Amino acid sequence: AKLVNDPRLKQKLRDTTGIGTEATRAGIIKGLIDRGYLLKKKRALMASAAAHTLIEAVPAAVADPGMTAIWEQALDEIELGRLTLDAFVAKQANWIAQLVAHCGTLILPIAVETGPGCPMCNASMLRRKGKSGPFWSCSRYPDCKGTVSISKDTRRS
Incomplete structure (x- = not known):
């Protein structure tokens, strides 16, 4: 939340209890470690050089923590019945297709x-x-x- 400027998105992230759910969080973190994006340093986790390279390479909207808040808001709307899952998925698929078309030739300098x-x-x-x-x-x-x-x-x- 401290990296987000929009006050509504900042509050949404503050109200969210971390990545995933308690049931999925450990698996998400393990996957990031296994793929080399997170490194264990004693009791702490740190982003690896590969993670920094990836974040620098992707479009700003993808790396923006505010995007997480927007997705959380959409999930709340689905839960309340004001947005359908199909509509959300279709919107995301369209957005991702645009990103892929824009970044299709991206080359990452990962050692x-x-x-x-x-x-x-x-x-x-x-x-x-x-x-x-x-x-x-x-x-x-x-x-x-x-x-x-x-x-x-x-x-x-």
Whole structure:
């Protein structure tokens, strides 16, 4: 709310109790951590360089916290029966289509961590996360299925 200028939107954000619901909040945060947008620093969460790059690259309306307040207002209108879910979704789909058309050629300068050369074809390897934790996978997958495990002592926290 402190980043929003419009007093009505500021108040709406103050009245909202964080991201998602209590039931979904942990999953949202875990997804942001897993995708590399949030980093754990002791007991705090911090935005990663990738998150900052993404926010700088998207249209201002997408990154504006006031947009969250507008969506919360729309959800309240749906709850009160003054707006239908279909109308809200149609409006959002139209807005997103316009954003995609406007930003379709956007290129993000995000650094990708690469590992050792592939043991099977010597191509570069990309860090991936599997059921058993992170590992290096050949960048030519699925043509090459070379992998290298990442030992516990070399994992990023």
